[in-house]
Every structure is written in C-alpha cells, then in structure tokens.
Amino acid sequence: MSLQTNGLGAHVGGPPARWLFRELQLSIEPGQVWALVGPNGSGKSTLLRCLAGLRSPAEGTISLQGQALEQMSRRDRAQKLAYLPQLTPLYHDLPVRRLVMLGRAPHLSRWRGPTRDDATQVDEALRRVEAHDLADRRISTLSGGERQRVMLARLLATGARVLLLDEPTTALDIGHALRFLALCRNLAAEGTAIVLAMHELELARRYADQAVCLGLSPSPAHRLGPAPQVLGPEVLGPLFDVQVREHPDGLSFYTPDQRQTDRGIGSSGDT
Amino acid sequence: MGWLVAVLVTVGLLLVAMTTGPGDVGLPDVFAVLAHHLGFGTSASAPILDALIWDLRLPRSLLAALLGAALGFAGAITQGLFRNPMAEPGVLGVSAGAATLAVLGFTLGLDTGNTFAVPVLAAMGAGAVLLILLALSREGETTSLLLSGIALGAMCGALTTLMLAVDTSRWDLGIKVVRWLMGSFEGRSWGHLQGALLPLAAGFAVGAWLRLDLDALQLGQDTAASLGVDLVRTQRLALFAVALLVGAATALSGVIGFIGLVVPHVARMLGGASHARLLPLSALGGALALLVIDIVARSIQGFVLPPGTITALVGAPFFLWLLRRQDGQP
Numbered sequence: 001m002s003l004q005t006n007g008l009g010a011h012v013g014g015p016p017a018r019w020l021f022r023e024l025q026l027s028i029e030p031g032q033v034w035a036l037v038g039p040n041g042s043g044k045s046t047l048l049r050c051l052a053g054l055r056s057p058a059e060g061t062i063s064l065q066g067q068a069l070e071q072m073s074r075r076d077r078a079q080k081l082a083y084l085p086q087l088t089p090l091y092h093d094l095p096v097r098r099l100v101m102l103g104r105a106p107h108l109s110r111w112r113g114p115t116r117d118d119a120t121q122v123d124e125a126l127r128r129v130e131a132h133d134l135a136d137r138r139i140s141t142l143s144g145g146e147r148q149r150v151m152l153a154r155l156l157a158t159g160a161r162v163l164l165l166d167e168p169t170t171a172l173d174i175g176h177a178l179r180f181l182a183l184c185r186n187l188a189a190e191g192t193a194i195v196l197a198m199h200e201l202e203l204a205r206r207y208a209d210q211a212v213c214l215g216l217s218p219s220p221a222h223r224l225g226p227a228p229q230v231l232g233p234e235v236l237g238p239l240f241d242v243q244v245r246e247h248p249d250g251l252s253f254y255t256p257d258q259r260q261t262d263r264g265i266g267s268s269g270d271t
Numbered sequence: 272m273g274w275l276v277a278v279l280v281t282v283g284l285l286l287v288a289m290t291t292g293p294g295d296v297g298l299p300d301v302f303a304v305l306a307h308h309l310g311f312g313t314s315a316s317a318p319i320l321d322a323l324i325w326d327l328r329l330p331r332s333l334l335a336a337l338l339g340a341a342l343g344f345a346g347a348i349t350q351g352l353f354r355n356p357m358a359e360p361g362v363l364g365v366s367a368g369a370a371t372l373a374v375l376g377f378t379l380g381l382d383t384g385n386t387f388a389v390p391v392l393a394a395m396g397a398g399a400v401l402l403i404l405l406a407l408s409r410e411g412e413t414t415s416l417l418l419s420g421i422a423l424g425a426m427c428g429a430l431t432t433l434m435l436a437v438d439t440s441r442w443d444l445g446i447k448v449v450r451w452l453m454g455s456f457e458g459r460s461w462g463h464l465q466g467a468l469l470p471l472a473a474g475f476a477v478g479a480w481l482r483l484d485l486d487a488l489q490l491g492q493d494t495a496a497s498l499g500v501d502l503v504r505t506q507r508l509a510l511f512a513v514a515l516l517v518g519a520a521t522a523l524s525g526v527i528g529f530i531g532l533v534v535p536h537v538a539r540m541l542g543g544a545s546h547a548r549l550l551p552l553s554a555l556g557g558a559l560a561l562l563v564i565d566i567v568a569r570s571i572q573g574f575v576l577p578p579g580t581i582t583a584l585v586g587a588p589f590f591l592w593l594l595r596r597q598d599g600q601p
Contacts, residue, residue: 054496078499089491091354092544105487105498110480113547158498 001065001080001161003028003051003193008060009220010046017058019220020046024060026212026224028195030161033188035208035227036197039240042215044197045086048164051195052083064162078106082160084151086167086197093140096150100125103157125156129183145176152183162193170199181207202250205231213239273541277555281336284562288332289324292569296323305329330461335565335578336558337464338520339530341471343557345516346531347538347549348478351485352509353408356536357417357593360517361528361586364424365400369514369521370452371427372396374434377448386466394470394518400427401510454525454579456565467519474516475554477508482546485509489544527579529586530557536593 009022020043028034036044049055051062053069062069064080072080082103103125104118126132129149134142142150148168155163165184169177181203184194188209198204204211208227213235216222223230233244233251243254289301303316304324315321342360349358349365360366372392381388400423407419431452439445484505487495496502520527531553538552561578568576 049493052497054493074496074499074501078497081497083493083497085491085493087491088494089354091356091489092539094489094544098543098545099490102487102490102498105483105500108483110483113483 001030001193003081003162003195004063005051006061006063008047008050008057008062010043010050010055010057012043012046019058021214021220021222022059024212024222024224028162028193028210030191030193031188032193032209033184033207034193034195035204035211035231036195036214037199037201037204037211037231038214043220044214045166047212047214048083048166048195048197052081052164053077054083075106078158078160080160081162081164082155082158084155084163084165084168086170088151090139093138095135096126096131096137096139096142097122097135099139099150100153100157103154106158121159122153122157125153126150128156128187129153143176144171145173145180148172148176148180149183152180156187161191162195163187164195166197167199168196169203177203201231201236201253205250215239277552277559281555281558281562284559284566285332285336288335288562288566288569289328291566292328293572294323296320300324326460330464331456331459332562332565334459334464334467334523335456335561337467337471338524338527339557339559339561340554341474341516341520341557342527342530343534343538343553343555343560344475344478344550345513345520346557347535347546347553348481348485348509348513348516349531350535351488351546351549352506352513353404353416354489354491355416357532357590359529359532360397360513361526361530362417362532362590363400363404363420364422364427365397365404365420365513365517366521366526366528367424367427367431368396368398368400369393369518370396370526371430371434372399373522374431374438374448374452377444377451378434378438386462390466390470390519390522392518393522394514396427397517397521398510398514400424401513405506405510451525453575453577454527455575455577456524456568457575459523463523467523470515470519474512474519477512477515478550481505481508481512482550485546486544525577525579527561527582529582529590530560532593533586533589534560536589 003026005024005026008024009019011017011019036047038044046055050057056070064072069077100122101114101118104114104121107118108114123132126135129152131146131149131153134146134150139147139150169180172180177200184196185207188194196208205227210224211227211230212222212224213230214222216239223235233246237244241256243256245252286298286301290296290298300316300320301324304321307315308325346359349360349363350356372395373389376382376389376392403423404416404419408416435445435448438448484500487498487500488505492502534556535549535553538549538556542548542552564578564581567581568578
C-alpha cells in the first residue's frame with residue numbers, strides 16, 4: 001500500500017503564518033522505511049499528523065493507494081494507516097493485552113465487541129514485536145523499551161500496512177533503540193511501509209531507505225532522497241548548525257566552535 | 272458470577288428497603304403485596320399496607336436505585352470523556368448547572384401539570400456547563416479543569432441563590448425549592464419514576480453505544496482519532512448522555528454529588544478500565560449506594576436526611592485522597 005503526497009504544505013501560527021514545508025512530493029512504497037529528520041519545531045510531527053489524516057494540510061493532497069485520504073471513511077483509513085504519537089498518555093493503567101486490543105478498534109463491531117479473531121490478531125501482533133511474554137503485565141510495570149514494543153504491537157493490531165511513528169526511539173537507550181529499528185526493518189521486509197520521525201541521525205542513515213529533511217534554509221526548504229545521500233555532512237551541517245565529519249563507519253558531530261580533536265576524536269586536527 | 276451476586280444484592284436491598292421505616296412491615300407482607308400487584312396472589316392485603324408498600328416505598332426505592340445508577344453511569348462517562356479520574360458531574364459544576372435551571376423552572380411555575388419541563392430544563396443546564404468545560408479543557412490538564420468546574424459551579428450556585436431570594440417572597444414556593452435543593456426521595460411516586468424513565472433510558476443507551484470510543488479515548492485524542500474515532504461526535508453524544516442522566520437525576524432528587532466520583536473508581540478497581548464493563552458496573556454500584564443511603568435515611572426518624580449530605584460526607588474526603596495521590600504522581 002503506497003502513501004503519496006502531491007504539493008503538500010502546512011504552516012503554523014500567524015498571521016503571518018510560518019510555513020513548515022511546501023511542495024512536498026512523497027512516494028512512500030511498501031517495504032520502505034522512511035526517516036523524517038529536522039530540528040525541533042521543523043514540522044516533523046505536523047507532517048506525520050497530516051499523513052495520518054489528523055490534520056488538514058494547508059495545501060496539496062495525500063493519497064493512499066490512489067485514493068484521496070480525506071475522502072476515505074475514518075474506519076477505512078484507520079484500518080490502513082496507523083499512527084503512534086510522540087507520547088501516549090495513559091490515564092488509567094491497563095494490562096498490555098487490553099492496550100493492544102484497542103488497536104483492533106477500527107475492526108470492532110459496536111454490537112458484539114471483540115471476537116475470538118480479534119484476540120488472535122492481538123496475540124499475533126504481540127508475537128511479532130517479541131512481546132508475547134508481556135501480555136498479562138500492566139503498562140506501568142514496563143520499561144521504556146518494552147513499552148515502545150507494545151505500542152508498536154498496538155499499531156500492528158490495526159492490520160494497517162502503513163505505519164507512522166513520531167520519535168519512537170527518542171526515549172530509548174541505544175540497545176533498545178537498535179532492536180526497535182531492527183524490528184521495523186523486519187516489518188518492512190514483510191511489505192509494510194514505515195515512516196519514522198527521528199533525532200538519531202546516524203541510526204536514521206543506517207536503518208532507513210529514504211529520508212526527508214525538514215527545516216532547511218531558505219525556509220521552508222526540504223531535501224528528500226536515499227537516506228545515505230540525504231543524511232550527509234552537506235545537508236546536516238547547516239540544518240543543525242553543527243560540523244559534521246563523515247568517516248567509513250558513520251558520522252561525528254561537533255558544535256561549530258568545537259575543536260574536532262577534543263577528546264582525541266578525529267585525526268586531521270583542522271579548525 | 273460477580274454480576275449475579277451484584278444483582279441479587281440489589282434485589283435483596285430493595286426488599287430490605289420495603290421493610291424499613293415507620294410501621295410494622297415484614298418480608299411476608301412485602302411478598303404478598305408484590306405478588307398481588309404482579310398478578311400472582313389472589314387475596315389483597317390490608318389497604319393501608321398495600322398503599323404503604325406499593326404506592327410509597329416501592330416507587331421511592333426504585334427511584335433511588337435508578338437515579339443512583341444514572342449518577343454512577345454518568346460519572347463513568349464524564350471521567351472517560353475528560354480522561355480524568357477527578358472529573359465528576361458534581362465536582363465540575365454540572366449538577367449545579369442542572370439545579371439552576373431546575374430552580375428557574377420551579378420559579379416560573381413550569382413544574383405544575385408537566386412532568387417533563389423541569390427534567391428537560393435541568394438537562395439543558397447540565398449540558399450548558401459541560402459545553403463550556405469541553406471548550407475550556409485541554410489534554411491532560413486536571414487543575415484547570417477542576418478550577419473551571421469550581422468557577423462554573425459557583426456561578427450557577429449564585430444564580431440559584433438569586434432566584435431563591437426571589438422565591439422566598441412567596442412562602443410556599445420558597446419552602447418547596449429549599450426542600451428540593453437539599454435533595455430527597457421523600458414522597459417520590461410512580462409518576463416521578465415514569466417521568467425519569469425516558470431520559471434515563473436514552474442516557475444509558477447513548478453511553479453504552481459510546482463504550483468503544485471512550486476506551487480508545489483513554490489513549491489521548493490523537494490516538495483515538497487515528498483509530499477511527501469521530502472525536503466531535505463522541506464528545507457531543509457523551510455530553511448529551513451525561514446531561515440527560517444528571518439532568519433527570521437532579522430534577523427528581525436535588526443535587527447528589529460524589530456518587531459519580533467514588534463509584535466508577537471502585538468499579539474500575541474491581542472490573543478494569545474497559546467501558547464495556549465499567550459503565551454497567553458503575554450503574555450497579557451507584558444503585559447500591561443510593562439504595563443503602565435511602566435505607567439509612569428512612570430508618571432515621573424525626574427529620575428527613577438529605578441523601579446528598581451523606582454522599583458528600585463520604586465523597587469529599589475520597590476526593591481529597593485522590594487529589595493527594597494524583598499530586599504524588601510524577
């Protein structure tokens with residue numbers, strides 16, 4: 001299932017409104033992982049919310065498998081497109097299985113409630129994120145990494161083939177972040193399309209196929225293309241106002257006035 | 272199993288309620304009267320006994336149970352709608368809004384010969400306060416929600432007092448409104464029960480219809496919307512249901528607070544956060560609570576104990592405890 005945008009643009013505040021992005025042409029295909037990067041406030045969350053149908057863009061259109069997103073019914077859209085916000089507030093502690101069952105909401109009948117098939121789908125989703133052993137735990141007892149895996153299971157339980165995740169790895173330690181991204185790659189290999197807003201640029205470069213950079217100057221410019229190309233020194237340096245060094249294993253970042261030889265990192269000793 | 276026990280306890284309490292109060296009424300008398308009216312028994316009981324049980328006590332107790340169910344159910348919806356365990360129609364000034372318009376109805380004399388006028392007005396008052404609260408509330412903010420509720424409640428209280436000041440110039444009306452404001456099940460008849468049935472049934476039905484949407488809403492508005500929940504429609508319908516339930520309950524028995532706070536909490540501890548269980552459990556719990564309170568009130572002789580005072584005396588400390596526990600959370 002492919003998600004496409006045509007001339008997409010959104011702005012905030014105003015008047016005069018500040019454009020976050022304009023003329024965005026995305027073509028997110030099954031099996032791809034997209035990384036969405038940019039400084040704080042550059043519009044990553046806004047773009048994801050537009051793609052999820054939670055916000056109307058100021059201009060342009062979004063289509064899911066050729067059908068305009070705004071013309072789809074809520075239920076239809078929710079069955080095809082799943083979204084994980086940056087923070088999921090939990091007003092009441094829930095058992096993991098019940099939380100994942102909420103992902104079945106777009107499929108439930110108002111009269112009957114969850115069926116045996118829904119329970120099977122929930123178990124399957126938990127198994128795919130390797131969290132089936134957590135099924136009977138309460139959310140409040142989970143670690144950050146476990147919690148994000150369970151949230152991913154909730155997205156999978158919707159049966160959606162396009163997943164939009166807002167900074168799912170930001171609160172995770174590096175080990176959990178790596179395992180979470182590996183999980184996303186596995187899901188993509190099964191034909192799911194995944195969009196991840198991320199701050200971990202190196203991880204984005206390693207795990208994403210395609211990348212979108214928001215917040216470039218002159219505002220509201222953006223870059224998109226294959227992740228290893230887009231997420232290089234010439235884009236990231238000005239974007240985050242840092243110095244970026246590329247070496248065979250990845251990237252290193254420095255503030256503009258920092259000597260790159262600090263703590264013995266780097267070899268050329270320039271600046 | 273648990274449901275069966277709860278329903279049996281409710282029925283048992285209803286029977287106990289029949290035997291409570293002045294006069295020597297035993298369970299056999301109650302059964303005889305009930306059997307006669309339901310068409311099983313052949314011989315009628317003594318007219319005085321029959322009137323006492325069938326015309327006075329039964330409708331009163333049924334009404335107490337029904338209004339308790341309405342308040343418990345409405346509390347569960349309100350907490351779900353605002354995603355806030357402190358949200359309750361009484362605390363948020365919704366009941367006060369219902370009371371203000373109900374008193375307006377009494378003042379204008381709309382209640383004579385029309386059983387629907389005051390409940391409808393009360394529902395409108397409750398709905399208006401809920402609308403303002405929804406417009407003011409933001410995701411996950413307890414303090415501002417509670418403070419807004421307090422302000423709205425105070426405003427409604429002031430308007431009620433203002434009308435009361437006008438009403439006291441007419442002695443009968445003044446006494447009637449004050450009695451009503453204190454809250455009571457005294458002298459509630461089959462007619463009252465009949466008037467409550469339609470709005471309450473509608474409120475229960477709409478709430479039950481929303482149970483899955485309310486579940487999804489517990490993960491926040493964005494997640495609920497991404498799961499296909501129509502936020503605007505859900506809010507409107509939930510508001511409509513709460514307004515009907517609280518409006519009808521307030522119109523018939525005065526302001527009875529805190530049932531909607533305490534009961535859903537206990538129900539959630541017993542049955543989990545899923546609204547498919549939470550809503551009926553809260554209704555049952557509310558019915559039990561008000562039945563017990565009415566039995567206590569009726570076993571006290573010499574004065575009429577307003578049920579709202581007991582619920583507030585139990586509920587307010589519970590509210591403070593909750594508030595403390597909330598503050599303790601990170």
